[in-house]
Each structure stands twice: as C-alpha cells, then as structure tokens.
Amino acid sequence: MYVEVRSAGEASVQDVENLRELAVRAHGVDVNGISAALQASGLGTVEGDHAWLDVEGLRRSGPAELTQWREGFDGMISYAGKQGWLNEDRTRVRAHLEHLG
Template identity: 40%
Template sequence: MIIVITDNTVRLDDPDIFTELAVDAVGLSRDSAAATAESAGAGTVDGDHLWVDLDFLRGHGRGTGDWNNAFAAMIDYAAGKGWTDAERNRVRAHIRWD
C-alpha cells in the first residue's frame, strides 16, 4: 500500500499490496504534508514517518473478507516489529519526500 499525500488530498494506491506500507509526499514540506494528512484523518506526521490511522486504511480498502484478513496479517506483522502504537490504532509508515 502506498499512501499518496498531495497539496490537498490523501489517497491510497495499491490497496491490495500487503507487503509494503509507505507514504509518498514528494515535493511537499513537512508542515504541508502534516496538515493535509491530519485534515484527511489519515494520521500524524512524526519526523520522517506518518502514524497512519488504521480506520483510514480500512475505509480506503476493499472491505472484503479476504482483504480484511490480509490487512490484519499485515498489521500483526507490523506490531511484531514495533511499528504500531500501544493500542494498535495506528501503524508507522516511512515518508518518501523525493
């Protein structure tokens, strides 16, 4: 999954790819990316990472049983690496600035 942040939108590309979670914020300042992500309900920028709200990802996914199972497995993997918050409401994704 790739989260794409532009000047005023956030979208989810490749929602069926569960082996990668990254953020493209090419050409944006940290402040601009943070403001857009927060206003879209996508998450919070922290340095070079976006703490992505899992409800945002679910809301932009396919919502099928197979998709939900694969998504849960991806989040379980991330949790095992320490890439989720304590409540498992958010997952950390690296931001690619350029």
C-alpha cells in the same frame, strides 16, 4: 499500499491490494504539508521522520466486501505490531516518508 500526498490538503490511499509495503509518498510537499494533508484527510500525523497512520482509515480504503483482503490487511497490521510499528493502543501504524520530486 501507500498514502499519496500531492498538496498540503490532499492525501489518498493508493495501491490497496499491495499489503507488503506501507509508506507515505509526497510529491513536492514538505514535512509540514505532509502533516497537514494527513490530518485534514483523517489518515494520520507526522512525528519526526515517520508518519503514524490511522489503522481504521487505511482499512476503510480497502474493498470491505473481500474477506481475503481484510484478512491480509489484518496480517499486515499484526506483522507491524510484532516489529514494534504500532502505537500502544494499536490504532496507529508507523510508515516511512518518501519525498518524491
């Protein structure tokens, strides 16, 4: 799963079936543009070299009717928590930024 940023106001969740990775992929957008797009879409914020993504925003992007997907998503978030990649109240998950051409 990744959040794709193509402009300073446009961010969308892609590849929701892939619960083995989490990243923000930016196409020709600088850090300020990434931050603006994440905030405008309600998907998160940027702090330093990482994005902090809204867990519920990511969850809503998946197929809600599929119990297996929800369980897999919860497992991904649980793993992130064990790695220290969740904020204190477990509402945001850290993801790395990938700057693409």
